[in-house]
Amino acid sequence: xxxxxxxxxxxxxxxxxxxxxxxxxxxxxxxxxxxxxxxxxxxxxxxxxxxxxxxxxxxxxxxxxxxxxxxxxxxxxxxxxxxxxxxxxxxxxxxxxxxxxxxxxxxxxxxxxxxxxxxxxxxxxxxxxxxxxxxxxxxxxxxxxxxxxxxxxxxxxxxxxxxxxxxxxxxxxxxxxxxxxxxxxxxxxxxxxxxxxxxxxxxxxxxxxxxxxxxxxxxxxxxxxxxxxxxxxxxxxxxxxxxxxxxxxxxxxxxxxxxxxxxxxxxxxxxxxxxxxxxxxxxxxxxxxxxxxxxxxxxxxxxxxxxxxxxxxxxxxxxxxxxxxxxxxxxxxxxxxxxxxxxxxxxxx
Amino acid sequence: xxxxxxxxxxxxxxxxxxxxxxxxxxxxxxxxxxxxxxxxxxxxxxxxxxxxxxxxxxxxxxxxxxxxxxxxxxxxxxxxxxxxxxxxxxxxxxxxxxxxxxxxxxxxxxxxxxxxxxxxxxxxxxxxxxxxxxxxxxxxxxxxxxxxxxxxxxxxxxxxxxxxxxxxxxxxxxxxxxxxxxxxxxxxxxxxxxxxxxxxxxxxxxxxxxxxxxxxxxxxxxxxxxxxxxxxxxxxxxxxxxxxxxxxxxxxxxxxxxxxxxxxxxxxxxxxxxx
Ligand SMILES: Cc1cc2nc3c(=O)[nH]c(=O)nc-3n(C[C@H](O)[C@H](O)[C@H](O)COP(=O)(O)OP(=O)(O)OC[C@H]3O[C@@H](n4cnc5c(N)ncnc54)[C@H](O)[C@@H]3O)c2cc1C
Ligand code: SF4
Ligand code: SF4
Ligand code: FES
Numbered sequence: 258x259x260x261x262x263x264x265x266x267x268x269x270x271x272x273x274x275x276x277x278x279x280x281x282x283x284x285x286x287x288x289x290x291x292x293x294x295x296x297x298x299x300x301x302x303x304x305x306x307x308x309x310x311x312x313x314x315x316x317x318x319x320x321x322x323x324x325x326x327x328x329x330x331x332x333x334x335x336x337x338x339x340x341x342x343x344x345x346x347x348x349x350x351x352x353x354x355x356x357x358x359x360x361x362x363x364x365x366x367x368x369x370x371x372x373x374x375x376x377x378x379x380x381x382x383x384x385x386x387x388x389x390x391x392x393x394x395x396x397x398x399x400x401x402x403x404x405x406x407x408x409x410x411x412x413x414x415x416x417x418x419x420x421x422x423x424x425x426x427x428x429x430x431x432x433x434x435x436x437x438x439x440x441x442x443x444x445x446x447x448x449x450x451x452x453x454x455x456x457x458x459x460x461x462x463x464x465x466x467x468x469x470x471x472x473x474x475x476x477x478x479x480x481x482x483x484x485x486x487x488x489x490x491x492x493x494x495x496x497x498x499x500x501x502x503x504x505x506x507x508x509x510x511x512x513x514x515x516x517x518x519x520x521x522x523x524x525x526x527x528x529x530x531x532x533x534x535x536x537x538x539x540x541x542x543x544x545x546x547x548x549x550x551x552x553x554x555x556x557x558x559x560x561x562x563x564x565x566x567x568x569x570x571x572x573x574x575x576x577x578x579x580x581x582x583x584x585x586x587x588x589x590x591x592x593x594x595x596x597x598x599x600x601x602x603x604x605x606x
Numbered sequence: 607x608x609x610x611x612x613x614x615x616x617x618x619x620x621x622x623x624x625x626x627x628x629x630x631x632x633x634x635x636x637x638x639x640x641x642x643x644x645x646x647x648x649x650x651x652x653x654x655x656x657x658x659x660x661x662x663x664x665x666x667x668x669x670x671x672x673x674x675x676x677x678x679x680x681x682x683x684x685x686x687x688x689x690x691x692x693x694x695x696x697x698x699x700x701x702x703x704x705x706x707x708x709x710x711x712x713x714x715x716x717x718x719x720x721x722x723x724x725x726x727x728x729x730x731x732x733x734x735x736x737x738x739x740x741x742x743x744x745x746x747x748x749x750x751x752x753x754x755x756x757x758x759x760x761x762x763x764x765x766x767x768x769x770x771x772x773x774x775x776x777x778x779x780x781x782x783x784x785x786x787x788x789x790x791x792x793x794x795x796x797x798x799x800x801x802x803x804x805x806x807x808x809x810x811x812x813x814x815x816x817x818x819x820x821x822x823x824x825x826x827x828x829x830x831x832x833x834x835x836x837x838x839x840x841x842x843x844x845x846x847x848x849x850x851x852x853x854x855x856x857x858x859x860x861x862x863x864x865x866x867x868x869x870x871x872x873x874x875x876x877x878x879x880x881x
Pocket of ligand 2: 310311353354355356391393394395398399400401406407408466578579580581
């Protein structure tokens, strides 16, 4: 572990920005919320902050673009292509524990298994992540209910923790270690007590998260109760106000569903991949053969079961990191934690 | 690097009209495509999009592939408009295919209806490779009317292949051109109509419209099949074919990866399993 003061941290980012596009969290004046912004020039934007908690946007858009071309056909090379070695990487600063963990979950779907999505993998490999501790949490944050910590433990290249007038910094990958060793003059050994004050700050955030979420059940133990509640009428009630906007899935760092569609471009054709949402009616509808989830409550329910029952079975882990974005984004006020509480009280009966 | 989203350039060599609504497309991809019976392909109409289909041809033949297609919507209507020489695209194969290893030494019951006969034909070709590997091969096909029974021209040839093969057909309601059995395909599944199949040592495989799958399953259970002995070709909307787009789940299974033929035992708990 090393210490880097704020001035040197900016120097480090400036240096790294020569190798790719730099993105940092910037505080929005009116709301105080953090948004991911691209740094075009130095000095760093006023309002840049790696304190507080997660940004409004997730990291998934760096690896799985909202919309992207995945094939142009016909082509002489057929399904072989050369990856462009020269494309710049993304340096993403201030990623929180819940977000780096979410990326690792999506990797399991898009990279692992018999087929890999080469475009996702390339973009993922080009991502250089500088993760950060949460120094606060939002009302909707519930990472601790998932047994997670509000500081990153893996899945990053570098991780920083705010202390004194700078950061404790740790490498989590070979690339991260290289950056530290190549820029030795920017770092110093941590002073006595810095690690302790980091741990105290962390404990404070955990205490706040636990207090905020004390009325909600342990989310890691929801799979069984959900199975019991599969046919329960509570889902009609929970979904009554949903307007099927898909905001909850679009904003979710672990939601990876997409759709392929084709367009005509002169003599050629283009295949486009676009984010999609299981919350909208057309998602799984078939020709004349009905829809496996025809009712609104079937679709609202599906998000919960997919993340908390199906994906643990097929991909080994709950696909929710407790970031709380779906709660903030929902205009119907659906709060996953409250739904779990209602499920628990139903199945306890 | 391999791009799994690219549709391999493919030419439509021939088109065979099977029924008023089903055509078989003989396709020649620029490079051979190896598939197992029951695996499926994504077929592209350039610029319009793709749809999933299970080849109906012999899996031993890789230079050409036949796909039998029911006209039902955007992509399939466009396919039915094509003529020989048209250019299309293929991705795949995807999915697991039929559990052929499990069938060796067993009585095999094959139940198909409507366009479901298409995937079943690839299964039959695989079984007919060496019919003696199976104790009995009992095939039961149904359609609404005689004209809707695909591949009729081949039935007698199949019956003559080996002594352990039985093929019976039925149509839903009486028709002037039909002197055979009348009734839903489930009426051919009465125990006395199954050539003395040893149900305890048998597997049943079925493909057809969801409503048919539902009643076939109920019938099979009634005559003594246990859920682990029943395989159903399930149908869901698909896009990627690779377990990535999230669309085709039945419970925690992605049909495009774990299916499309699913052991009933694995999915019987899923609500709306038959849509
Ligand atoms: C694994 C698998 C194998 C299949 N094999 C065959 C076959 O051998 N022969 C055959 O005729 N049909 C087969 N089907 C059904 C065929 O894929 C649909 O009829 C076709 O997708 C309809 O597309 P469309 O654009 O003409 O219809 P539209 O209604 O215009 O399509 C709308 C959308 O719904 C999707 N869709 C519609 N119906 C279905 C469906 N039943 N299953 C999946 N997606 C659907 C389409 O992909 C499209 O995106 C198979 C389906 C699956 C899942
Ligand atoms: S959910 Fe936890 S890790 Fe994520 S932003 Fe909130 S406090 Fe930080
Ligand atoms: S489901 Fe909600 S809380 Fe969980 S990861 Fe997705 S957006 Fe965050
Ligand atoms: S078709 Fe995309 S997950 Fe099955």
